[in-house]
Amino acid sequence: xxxxxxxxxxxxxxxxxxxxxxxxxxxxxxxxxxxxxxxxxxxxxxxxxxxxxxxxxxxxxxxxxxxxxxxxxxxxxxxxxxxxxxxxxxxxxxxxxxxxxxxxxxxxxxxxxxxxxxxxxxxxxxxxxxxxxxxxxxxxxxxxxxxx
Numbered sequence: 001x002x003x004x005x006x007x008x009x010x011x012x013x014x015x016x017x018x019x020x021x022x023x024x025x026x027x028x029x030x031x032x033x034x035x036x037x038x039x040x041x042x043x044x045x046x047x048x049x050x051x052x053x054x055x056x057x058x059x060x061x062x063x064x065x066x067x068x069x070x071x072x073x074x075x076x077x078x079x080x081x082x083x084x085x086x087x088x089x090x091x092x093x094x095x096x097x098x099x100x101x102x103x104x105x106x107x108x109x110x111x112x113x114x115x116x117x118x119x120x121x122x123x124x125x126x127x128x129x130x131x132x133x134x135x136x137x138x139x140x141x142x143x144x145x146x147x148x
Contacts, residue, residue, distance in 0.1 A: 003033040003146050004033060004035075004048070004049060004052045005026060005031070005055075006023070006035075006058070007023030007024075007039075008041075008059040009059060009060055010040050011122055014115075014117050014118050014122075015116055015118055015124055016115065018058075018060050018124055018132070019113070020039060021124060022136060022139065023058055025133075025136050026140075033143055034052075036048055043095060045095055049105070053106055054107040055106050056143065060114075061115070062114065064112055065114045067114050067115060068113070068114060068127040069113070070111065070134045070138055072110070072112075073112055074109065111135055114128075115128060
């Protein structure tokens with residue numbers, strides 16, 4: 001199974017950059033997947049995920065729990081929930097909605113980290129920073145389950 005792990009987020013906006021922090025940790029490990037920093041790519045993310053059987057997206061989320069909670073969600077579970085979006089970002093769930101029916105989408109799993117603070121600055125809140133190892137663990141388990 002061909003798997004990609006992509007991190008989404010804006011490292012200049014505090015906890016919004018946690019998806020990028022998680023994939024930087026994953027890059028230090030030997031994983032059987034392609035790893036991408038998609039930052040604030042917007043619609044170009046669709047080009048990145050095409051051709052994969054499964055895509056694990058790591059991103060900041062809001063409305064799925066308490067700050068620092070790590071959740072695994074499917075795109076259909078996002079409807080009605082808010083994803084943190086800076087002025088330069090396009091919401092990932094919006095991208096999936098656009099792509100449905102236009103391209104062959106892979107299986108998508110989102111590993112979300114509930115944010116505490118969004119604002120100017122490159123520092124993650126302590127609560128969210130402490131959630132990074134748990135997010136890495138969830139991604140690795142999802143990857144392991146894909147390779148069975």
